[in-house]
Amino acid sequence: MAKPVYVLNGPNLNLLGSREPEIYGSESLDDVRARTLEKAGQLGLEIEFRQSNREGELVDWIQEAGGKASALIVNAGAYTHTSVAILDALLAADIPCIEVHLSNIFQREDFRQHSFLSQASLGVICGFGAQGYEFAVEAVAGRLSDK
Numbered sequence: 001m002a003k004p005v006y007v008l009n010g011p012n013l014n015l016l017g018s019r020e021p022e023i024y025g026s027e028s029l030d031d032v033r034a035r036t037l038e039k040a041g042q043l044g045l046e047i048e049f050r051q052s053n054r055e056g057e058l059v060d061w062i063q064e065a066g067g068k069a070s071a072l073i074v075n076a077g078a079y080t081h082t083s084v085a086i087l088d089a090l091l092a093a094d095i096p097c098i099e100v101h102l103s104n105i106f107q108r109e110d111f112r113q114h115s116f117l118s119q120a121s122l123g124v125i126c127g128f129g130a131q132g133y134e135f136a137v138e139a140v141a142g143r144l145s146d147k
């Protein structure tokens, strides 16, 4: 059986829908999950969708993905801008990673305009809200079918 794509979400993304909706939209994380699974189903991909507020748990999941997943889609939330540990885990996992952000981080505060994860990512999708997760699934499907 084909390996799943791990979709990992970082801190505060469990609050989607109620958290700063003018920035992050009105869809909940469950809505985002449903969209992601729907798109993946159309493309024949299986998804393992998770969220954690803890950096170490995200690192553990990325390590797990290195053995069990075909690719990663990661929205690390604020850890994007701070976490060398998540960067190192992605480099070690050595599977394709797409970085996602709901908001356009390049239109926001200076501290959000640097991502540690980008160094380990095939590409970054940001500014398209929840739809960005669907774009990421399409990007993963394209990459996996190239192989």
Ligand code: DQA
Pocket (backbone or CB within 6 Å): 011, 012, 013, 075, 076, 077, 078, 079, 080, 100, 101, 102, 103, 104, 105, 112
């Ligand atoms: C975010 C952007 C980050 O700067 C922020 O800390 C988040 C969400 C996004 O999806 O737009 O928590 O990753």
